[in-house]
Amino acid sequence: MYPSHSPRIAVIGAGISGLACAAALAEAGLAVQVFEKSRGLSGRMSTRRADDWQCDHGAQYFTARDPAFRAEVQRWIAAGAAAMWEPRLRVYAGPGAANWTPHVSSVERFVGTPGMTAPGRLLARGLQVHTEVCITGLRRDVAQWRLHSADGLIDGDFDAVVLALPAPQAQALLGDVAPALAALAGSVTMRPAWALMLRFDTPLALPFDAAFVNAGPLRWVARDASKPGRGPQDVWLLHATPDWSAPRLEWPPEQVADALQDAFVALGGARAEQWQLHRWRYADTERTLGQACVWDLARGLGLCGDWLQEDKVQGAWRSGRALATEVLAAATAPRVRRIDFGSADYAATLQLREAVLRAPLGLTLSAQDLRGEDTQWHFGLFDAAGALLACVVAVPVAPGVFKLRQMAVRADTQGQGLGSRLLAEVETRLQEQGATQLLLHARVSAEPFYARQGYRAESEVFEEVGIPHRRMGKTLRTPERG
Numbered sequence: 001m002y003p004s005h006s007p008r009i010a011v012i013g014a015g016i017s018g019l020a021c022a023a024a025l026a027e028a029g030l031a032v033q034v035f036e037k038s039r040g041l042s043g044r045m046s047t048r049r050a051d052d053w054q055c056d057h058g059a060q061y062f063t064a065r066d067p068a069f070r071a072e073v074q075r076w077i078a079a080g081a082a083a084m085w086e087p088r089l090r091v092y093a094g095p096g097a098a099n100w101t102p103h104v105s106s107v108e109r110f111v112g113t114p115g116m117t118a119p120g121r122l123l124a125r126g127l128q129v130h131t132e133v134c135i136t137g138l139r140r141d142v143a144q145w146r147l148h149s150a151d152g153l154i155d156g157d158f159d160a161v162v163l164a165l166p167a168p169q170a171q172a173l174l175g176d177v178a179p180a181l182a183a184l185a186g187s188v189t190m191r192p193a194w195a196l197m198l199r200f201d202t203p204l205a206l207p208f209d210a211a212f213v214n215a216g217p218l219r220w221v222a223r224d225a226s227k228p229g230r231g232p233q234d235v236w237l238l239h240a241t242p243d244w245s246a247p248r249l250e251w252p253p254e255q256v257a258d259a260l261q262d263a264f265v266a267l268g269g270a271r272a273e274q275w276q277l278h279r280w281r282y283a284d285t286e287r288t289l290g291q292a293c294v295w296d297l298a299r300g301l302g303l304c305g306d307w308l309q310e311d312k313v314q315g316a317w318r319s320g321r322a323l324a325t326e327v328l329a330a331a332t333a334p335r336v337r338r339i340d341f342g343s344a345d346y347a348a349t350l351q352l353r354e355a356v357l358r359a360p361l362g363l364t365l366s367a368q369d370l371r372g373e374d375t376q377w378h379f380g381l382f383d384a385a386g387a388l389l390a391c392v393v394a395v396p397v398a399p400g401v402f403k404l405r406q407m408a409v410r411a412d413t414q415g416q417g418l419g420s421r422l423l424a425e426v427e428t429r430l431q432e433q434g435a436t437q438l439l440l441h442a443r444v445s446a447e448p449f450y451a452r453q454g455y456r457a458e459s460e461v462f463e464e465v466g467i468p469h470r471r472m473g474k475t476l477r478t479p480e481r482g
């Protein structure tokens with residue numbers, strides 16, 4: 001997929017998934033740039049800061065069950081960016097004292113220190129992060145990606161792009177360039193949540209630090225100052241349920257704050273001297289996609305985030321790391337390159353075509369074979385060391401129609417899926433250049449191979465270079481938009 005330089009990767013979104021992915025890629029030596037629309041890093045792992053108080057208003061804490069994520073959390077703790085939080089935790093099931101129960105569990109809860117953004121900022125160390133850059137469009141141009149922001153075209157091009165965004169924001173960017181992936185992101189529903197931060201002059205005398213609330217508009221309340229490394233101010237965070245938040249997303253802030261403070265008073269809390277409100281449009285996911293990440297090798301386009309497998313901090317981090325593994329595997333995997341006519345790579349394709357397609361028939365490449373090749377499109381599949389493994393020629397025969405010819409796979413690498421790899425990527429590239437229809441003359445012995453790639457027989461058997469062939473064709477479909 002990548003050219004011979006160190007692969008350049010754009011990561012869009014500096015939440016924990018994007019930063020985990022970018023950090024792993026940068027560590028492996030890839031040239032990574034991160035683009036983030038907000039001023040700060042860490043996305044929904046966020047901390048609101050005012051003059052003399054602060055409050056985590058997105059993710060409240062994280063758990064770490066996965067061994068790799070546990071090890072990462074230990075690294076954050078060692079760096080002073082996280083610590084265990086052991087709140088006095090209650091569950092509220094409805095009005096009346098009997099409906100309050102202690103929450104007993106052995107689950108370890110962690111928070112960022114001194115705020116929830118700290119792990120993200122740790123991951124971002126040494127990375128090239130462009131904040132306050134909102135990416136508004138993607139364009140693929142001769143196997144390279146160009147990015148648009150609200151201020152115009154971003155400098156430079158990229159071999160691969162990672163979208164580390166909530167599903168609806170990924171869907172919006174994918175619409176024009178990868179409709180099938182846009183539809184996939186569009187199949188996921190993310191739900192909103194109102195978050196209200198309350199600052200009290202006098203600390204509240206409540207017998208708990210946090211509570212799971214299972215009745216009324218709220219679902220969670222927490223005393224931010226009970227978390228390690230926070231200041232002395234008594235600040236409480238209230239999260240509303242998605243069912244309450246969704247129909248009230250456009251309410252005026254005062255009305256939302258009023259309703260949620262009423263609900264807090266009903267839990268034994270009080271109205272605050274000062275409040276701030278935040279509307280999360282994409283707080284959690286109704287049902288995740290059930291896969292760690294999405295990676296389109298032919299286009300060099302990946303998706304990660306909490307909506308893919310687990311809508312938690314742990315899930316977002318794991319998704320970013322899983323995608324980094326795919327991107328890195330592509331960096332060492334054989335890659336397709338367009339080849340210039342007359343170049344050394346072109347000479348290598350002639351040798352391969354001669355060895356695979358002509359010598360076994362007792363022939364050499366003829367003048368007829370090579371006629372018009374200066375205007376034809378040549379593609380090669382190369383290994384990481386630059387050796388040619390397979391090649392094919394595409395001839396533009398009519399608007400939107402290409403004929404593929406002279407497809408050859410090196411004898412010692414046949415049976416490894418390289419032919420289908422080359423064909424799939426060449427099809428994608430031709431489609432990006434406007435192709436809708438592909439034709440080829442397949443040797444009858446290779447007919448099953450092309451049939452597996454979606455080519456249909458279109459003629460009776462005929463003879464070419466002394467062996468039976470059949471004409472086959474494939475219509476390149478634009479995936480339906482979701």
Ligand SMILES: Cc1cc2nc3c(=O)[nH]c(=O)nc-3n(C[C@H](O)[C@H](O)[C@H](O)COP(=O)(O)OP(=O)(O)OC[C@H]3O[C@@H](n4cnc5c(N)ncnc54)[C@H](O)[C@@H]3O)c2cc1C
Nearest residue numbers: 013015016017037043044059060135283305306312313316
């Ligand atoms: C209210 C709430 C409570 C939560 N509670 C918990 C909890 O207690 N425990 C837990 O584990 N998890 C919790 N979560 C979930 C957790 O915060 C997320 O799972 C995790 O932070 C998601 O990370 P992410 O990288 O997938 O996405 P995000 O953090 O959303 O990162 C995406 C980033 O992309 C940026 N972006 C978007 N569009 C563009 C664009 N066009 N160009 C550039 N940048 C863009 C955004 O600004 C953002 O920074 C909670 C979330 C919320 C909102």
